Amino acid sequence: MSTAEVYDYIVIGAGVQGSFTAYQLVKRKxxxxxxxxxxxxxxxxxxxGQTRMIRKAYDQNFYTHMMEEGYELWAQLEREAGVKLFRRTGLLVMGPENSRSYLDFKSTLEKNKIPMVVLTPDNFNQHIPNVILADGDGALVDTTAGVLYADRALKVAQGQFHKLGGVIKDQEKxxxxxxxxxxxxxxxxxVYQAKGLVITAGAWANELLAHVNLHLPLEVMRINVCYWKEKVPDSYHVNKRFPCFLLTEGEEAKDHIYGLPSNExxxxxxxxPDRHFVVDRHPAYGNIxxxxxxxGHGFKFGPVIGKLLCELSLGEVPSYDLSPFQISRFQTMKSSL
Ligand SMILES: Cc1cc2nc3c(=O)[nH]c(=O)nc-3n(C[C@H](O)[C@H](O)[C@H](O)COP(=O)(O)OP(=O)(O)OC[C@H]3O[C@@H](n4cnc5c(N)ncnc54)[C@H](O)[C@@H]3O)c2cc1C
Structure with missing residues (x-):
């Protein structure tokens, strides 16, 4: 049998989360x-894909808080690599004006002093032509939001990792x-050995976690993407200042609907089950x-998640409260069923 190659850390999965974690680890030498x-x-x-939405507008405060640093880290990567990764478009948030979800988005933005514009039925079409604001709906714009150039961002994160001496091996399951x-x-x-392992295997996570006796309640979904046909050609184009948009969940709306001024x-x-992330140590093996x-909303957090997974791997106190992302919450959910 061939001898194992030895590393300090191994990261499985070169999606956005694995690539940024690897980059953070190599930055820490x-x-x-x-x-x-x-x-x-x-x-x-x-x-x-070409693009992903980036926004600070969230109905939970902890995500908005994490995205404050998220924007800084994306900008830092743009500077380090000399590549443009972000384009500001704004995000139009619409939903029943008095619904819990719409009010939560609004209050999170207000509480965190995020620049926003609240639109009224009178001025809505001055700002957003070609969209109808339904009776009883509220509308606001998170002016910090925009699109990330996803494929380019991934390439840049992997490129910077490689440049600092990190080793990438693809076609290795x-x-x-x-x-x-x-x-x-x-x-x-x-065969490889390391003192620590990070598993960021996306939809394949449970396949890998089976090797370390863990199963998480993850539902893998192939997502539906709809294309809105423009009545006026190019009216939903980013060059016409069409923003990203998101419909908050009203009592009657079960679907999560959002869109970008783009294609693909x-x-x-x-x-x-609760749509929050898993960012944690293995309950039995602290070095995994x-x-x-x-x-469906993790891309924008890539640099922050990378930093957090790196901190957990190095045994440091994580920069954010990770209690919403702990594995143990699934036990709680199970026992409350
Ligand atoms: C259509 C769509 C639209 C989205 N829109 C947005 C958005 O607008 N904004 C936003 O913030 N987020 C958005 N998201 C969510 C975001 O893209 C994801 O949360 C993020 O990409 C997840 O990254 P990941 O690294 O966890 O997973 P992945 O990108 O799937 O990476 C996991 C990697 O692990 C590898 N792997 C798995 N098993 C093994 C193995 N045994 N050996 C070696 N490698 C393995 C896989 O091949 C894969 O490359 C969207 C997602 C989708 C699908």
Whole structure:
């Protein structure tokens, strides 16, 4: 049997979360290996596509708070790589004016002093032509929001990781994990050892977690993407200042509807029951760290999640309260069913 290659840390999965975690680890001078099952770049996970929405507007305060740093870290990466990754478009948030969800978005933005414009039925069409504001709906614009150039961002994060000495091995599917003080990872092509492991395997998370006796309640969904046909050609184009948009969940609306002034991309989503992320250590093996369940809204958080998974791997106190993202909450949910 060939001898194992030894690293400080191994990260499984070169989606947005794995790529940023690997980048953070190598920035902290750790010898890091990033393993990916497919040939990079690929379109079979959750992180591919031209664009993703970035916003501070959330109905939970902790996400808005994390995105304050998220914007700084995206800008820092743009500076480091000399590549444009973000375009501001604004985000139009609409929903029944007195519904819990709409009011939560509004109050989170107000509480965090995020620049926003509240629109009225009288001035709505001056700001947003070609869209109808329904009777009883409220509308506001998170003016900090916009689009991230997703494919480009992934390439840049992996490029910076490589530039700082990180090793990327694609076309290497992880087939086995042996936990311990030293973790041993086997792939279709080799065997690797490290003192710490990060699993950011997206929709494949449970397949890998089975090797370390863990199962998370993740629902894998292939997402539906609709294309709005413009009545007036180009009226929904980013150059015509058409914003991103999001409909808050009213009592009667079950679907989560949002859109970008752009085209493309089907993809996979893995949803947790409460739609919050999983960012935690393995309950039994402290040197195995897990980032998954990004529930269709994780891209914008990539740099912050990377930083948090790196901090957990290094045994540091994480920069944010991670209680909403702990694995143990699923036990609580189960017992309350
Ligand atoms: C259509 C769509 C629209 C979205 N829109 C937005 C948006 O507007 N804004 C936003 O913030 N977020 C959005 N999201 C969510 C965001 O894109 C995801 O949360 C994010 O990409 C998840 O990244 P990930 O790294 O966890 O997963 P992935 O990108 O799926 O990465 C996991 C990687 O692990 C690899 N892997 C798995 N198993 C193995 C193995 N055994 N060995 C080696 N490698 C393995 C996979 O091949 C894959 O590359 C959207 C998602 C989709 C699908």
């Amino acid at each position: 750790k010898k890091t290996l990033l393993l990916e099952q497919f040939t990079l770049p690929h379109t079979r996970g959750s992180s591919h 992880v087939t086995d994990i042996k936990p311990g003080l030293t973790v041993t990872v086997s792939t279709s092509a080799g 991309y089907p993809g996979l989503m893995k949803l947790t 760290v897990i980032g998954t369940g990004f529930s």
